[in-house]
Amino acid sequence: MKIAVCIKQVPEGDARLVIDADGISIADADLATEINESDQYALESGLRLAESQGGEVVVVCLGPDRAEEAIRRALAMGAGRAIHLNDPAFQGGDAAATARALAAAIERENVDLVLTGLQSDDAGWAQTGPILAARLGWPSATLIMEIEPEGDTIKVKRELEAGWFQWVRLPLPALLTIQSGISTVRYATLKGIMGAKKKEIAKVTPADIGLAPDEVGGAGRKTRTTRLYVPEKTTGAEIIEGDTATAVATLVEKLQKEAKVL
Amino acid sequence: MAGAIWAITESGDDGLKSISFEVIACGQALAEALGSSLEAVVMAADGSAAAEALGAKRVDAVRVIEDAALAPYTPDAYTAALAQAIEADSPSLVLFPHTYQARDWVPRLAAEVDAGFISDVIAHRVDGDETVFVRQPYQGKLNSDCVFAGDGPNIVSLQLGAYLADDAAAGDGSAEIVKQPVDLDGAASRTEVLETFQEVADRVDLSRADVIVAVGRGIGKQEQIPIVEELSEALGAQLAASRPVCDNEWLPMDRQIGSSGQTVTPKLYVAVGISGAIQHLVGMKNSGTIVAINKDPNAPVFSVSSYGIVGDLFEIVPELTNQIREAKGTG
Numbered sequence: 001m002k003i004a005v006c007i008k009q010v011p012e013g014d015a016r017l018v019i020d021a022d023g024i025s026i027a028d029a030d031l032a033t034e035i036n037e038s039d040q041y042a043l044e045s046g047l048r049l050a051e052s053q054g055g056e057v058v059v060v061c062l063g064p065d066r067a068e069e070a071i072r073r074a075l076a077m078g079a080g081r082a083i084h085l086n087d088p089a090f091q092g093g094d095a096a097a098t099a100r101a102l103a104a105a106i107e108r109e110n111v112d113l114v115l116t117g118l119q120s121d122d123a124g125w126a127q128t129g130p131i132l133a134a135r136l137g138w139p140s141a142t143l144i145m146e147i148e149p150e151g152d153t154i155k156v157k158r159e160l161e162a163g164w165f166q167w168v169r170l171p172l173p174a175l176l177t178i179q180s181g182i183s184t185v186r187y188a189t190l191k192g193i194m195g196a197k198k199k200e201i202a203k204v205t206p207a208d209i210g211l212a213p214d215e216v217g218g219a220g221r222k223t224r225t226t227r228l229y230v231p232e233k234t235t236g237a238e239i240i241e242g243d244t245a246t247a248v249a250t251l252v253e254k255l256q257k258e259a260k261v262l
Numbered sequence: 263m264a265g266a267i268w269a270i271t272e273s274g275d276d277g278l279k280s281i282s283f284e285v286i287a288c289g290q291a292l293a294e295a296l297g298s299s300l301e302a303v304v305m306a307a308d309g310s311a312a313a314e315a316l317g318a319k320r321v322d323a324v325r326v327i328e329d330a331a332l333a334p335y336t337p338d339a340y341t342a343a344l345a346q347a348i349e350a351d352s353p354s355l356v357l358f359p360h361t362y363q364a365r366d367w368v369p370r371l372a373a374e375v376d377a378g379f380i381s382d383v384i385a386h387r388v389d390g391d392e393t394v395f396v397r398q399p400y401q402g403k404l405n406s407d408c409v410f411a412g413d414g415p416n417i418v419s420l421q422l423g424a425y426l427a428d429d430a431a432a433g434d435g436s437a438e439i440v441k442q443p444v445d446l447d448g449a450a451s452r453t454e455v456l457e458t459f460q461e462v463a464d465r466v467d468l469s470r471a472d473v474i475v476a477v478g479r480g481i482g483k484q485e486q487i488p489i490v491e492e493l494s495e496a497l498g499a500q501l502a503a504s505r506p507v508c509d510n511e512w513l514p515m516d517r518q519i520g521s522s523g524q525t526v527t528p529k530l531y532v533a534v535g536i537s538g539a540i541q542h543l544v545g546m547k548n549s550g551t552i553v554a555i556n557k558d559p560n561a562p563v564f565s566v567s568s569y570g571i572v573g574d575l576f577e578i579v580p581e582l583t584n585q586i587r588e589a590k591g592t593g
């Protein structure tokens with residue numbers, strides 16, 4: 001089974017987010033990054049399938065030079081090789097533009113299955129996976145919590161709302177978007193990290209995958225972000241100040257006398 | 263005149279879902295601001311009851327797309343059906359609820375009809391001739407303004423609870439109910455639906471708890487769970503968690519609060535080391551009194567809380583446990 005796993009490099013969950021001078025993105029300087037959480041689960045699922053079914057995992061990532069750090073991490077976890085869509089023309093795209101580029105790269109690879117995370121922790125469109133499937137002309141299923149390969153078909157468990165689930169079957173090739181928590185994500189071992197240095201990362205430009213620069217990135221997008229900002233607080237908590245003991249004492253008193261819940 | 267605004271509703275086994283009226287409410291506001299007509303759209307195997315309920319609202323028409331292939335839901339059938347309707351009638355703007363089902367097929371639809379798609383929108387405003395949609399990227403820590411780069415068709419999905427179902431104004435009953443013919447014979451669904459079920463039948467029912475202490479990823483590791491367990495005991499509370507805590511198996515899955523877990527409304531909800539992503543908030547924001555303890559003063563959880571303490575949970579929670587015990591005379 002040949003599996004492509006799409007990963008995105010995003011700011012770490014705890015990273016301090018500084019809005020860039022352009023007013024629409026996060027400043028790169030000193031930004032701590034990681035592989036998007038649900039993409040880590042997608043990668044783990046791909047690695048497990050390749051281990052149980054035989055085959056290889058190819059990591060596909062669209063991002064600037066710094067995304068190589070995320071790609072190396074994925075290779076250290078066990079992916080065989082990587083495709084890095086890295087060109088200024090790819091930058092500034094929305095989900096539609098990114099999915100078009102990913103589709104063009106993956107089409108050349110003859111894979112049986114594409115796995116993506118269910119959404120990114122930064123932009124959070126929750127669109128790239130299913131658009132990519134549509135561009136490839138393949139069936140897709142989202143929010144996947146279990147995968148059972150069956151040869152030419154695949155049985156997957158979709159998460160629905162409020163604790164409900166659904167098993168569905170899809171013919172291969174297909175695309176799945178993976179939900180966090182599907183399995184336990186492995187750590188890269190020291191051996192893995194050393195081995196990753198020798199693995200191939202193919203750098204790809206729009207021309208390499210048969211696309212014109214104006215079909216991808218900022219030129220190929222259908223939506224535009226005009227401003228990124230800290231939301232104004234209209235409602236919210238009464239923040240209780242003071243050292244720990246004082247703040248806690250005030251809180252307990254408020255819970256007793258104001259809220260009357262103790 | 264520009265094409266109509268379509269408000270796409272969602273139906274389940276029990277008929278029309280109430281979230282549909284949130285889409286109608288947004289559609290009414292947009293139609294008024296833009297001078298467009300508004301049409302509610304039903305997609306179902308049998309849409310008559312839904313059409314009647316929607317026809318009572320202030321909409322210009324209810325479009326009913328009925329086909330046996332639309333139940334059970336599959337992404338291929340839904341995409342094919344609505345793509346045909348959009349191509350036939352060219353709406354200017356198509357609104358959806360940002361449900362798990364919409365996540366599954368609406369991006370495919372956007373690709374199919376080559377539409378722009380702004381997803382998970384919390385608000386809109388009309389600035390001259392530009393309609394701006396507000397989103398919450400970076401897990402709700404920041405806001406962004408988004409506009410469409412092309413003429414359409416354009417697609418928007420609305421975050422659950424961003425618009426109020428109660429704001430969907432009633433109409434005078436003049437809405438025309440139109441059957442929209444679609445041909446799904448050639449568009450066989452590739453998805454075979456096997457079984458739909460609820461996972462844990464004998465799960466703890468957190469919805470009955472008066473007091474809940476919920477712990478998030480801020481707790482760091484499983485070995486530190488006892489810190490919140492003690493607070494929970496002191497308060498006579500049920501212990502609950504955000505998703506990453508359950509994903510990491512620090513607490514069992516049936517303790518999860520949020521869109522994929524349980525929805526609760528206790529008298530007191532104490533959120534410890536939880537950032538307050540929307541998928542968590544939908545499960546607890548209607549609790550009576552909410553207390554948040556978080557080291558990040560900008561954590562979105564504070565926006566739904568009554569009281570907050572900004573600081574290190576490893577200092578605050580043990581102190582809180584002690585003082586609660588004293589206050590209750592059990593210390």
Ligand SMILES: Cc1cc2nc3c(=O)[nH]c(=O)nc-3n(C[C@H](O)[C@H](O)[C@H](O)COP(=O)(O)OP(=O)(O)OC[C@H]3O[C@@H](n4cnc5c(N)ncnc54)[C@H](O)[C@@H]3O)c2cc1C
Pocket residue numbers: 013118119143401477478479480481503504505506507518519520521522523524534535536537538539540541542545555556557558561573574575576
């Ligand atoms: C389709 C879908 C469904 C989902 N369903 C759910 C759901 O049902 N329930 C759910 O909860 N989530 C759900 N999620 C995930 C959700 O988007 C968030 O990722 C999740 O809620 C984050 O959990 P958290 O707040 O515990 O972790 P984080 O967002 O990582 O936040 C941890 C917080 O802890 C704080 N912190 C860290 N250390 C300390 C310390 N020492 N002292 C004080 N504070 C500290 C940090 O400041 C931060 O705010 C879903 C996501 C999707 C896309």
